[in-house]
Amino acid sequence: MLQKKNFHLQDYNCILCNQYRLETRDHLFFSCPFALACWKYICPTFMPQQSVHDNIMGIKKELQVPFHMEIITAVNWSIWRTRNDYIFNGISPSLYRCRRIFKDELNLVFHRAKRKKYHAMQSWIENFR
Template sequence: MNDRLNTRRLLQRKNMMLDSYDCESCILQRTESLRHLFFTCNFAKRCWQSIEISFPGHLQPLQVVRRLKRRLMKSFFMEIIILMNWCICVQRNEWLFNHKDPSLENCKDHFKQEIAMVIHRAKGDLKQKLQQWLEELS
């Protein structure tokens, strides 16, 4: 959330020459910034919607986190945010480095696998809450 991920916009600011600085995951031809990649890209929006989460596109990343915290009202809201961002990033990297088309189904399945790993490591009440939330999601 602090703009440390090497998005194309960050690489551009560091004077790295690329053929394009546009997002590869959508047709909007917008510069791939952190905000765009995880929150305003059409693919990212669909990924969030697949787990029944939506938010206004005009917000900055930290504003999105605060809003999701209020809306989800779950003690594990940050796990959800981090894991969905991770899954979106994995889909992007699969496209960029392995030429595999981004897939909403793959992203959602990967998210469920990651949440299952968190559930496996969780203890007590958190484990039950995560399991219940995942079951409601399916």
């Protein structure tokens, strides 16, 4: 997106995978080997699809929980934060760090959850750990 808006950087490649792949939204959040490892942690059979919509629908189908969007958002936020921590703070990206961010964010979401989703989300988090 920065390249399309003529924002000049030294490099537009993904810093998480070191494969000299252009860092697009689809690559960063779904097909980058780092992102794929993060998704496999949540959805072991996840395989990236052609579009963001197809990826979300596949994850929704695999998770089979009413709070799937909260999980998808938390995973993407964790990948984004891991990327930005590397760029801006020099913290090396690791799957462990991304999982920790995910768990922290999901717990925050859990505390803000509507009561009708409360028990299902609490059970999922407890079984997930």
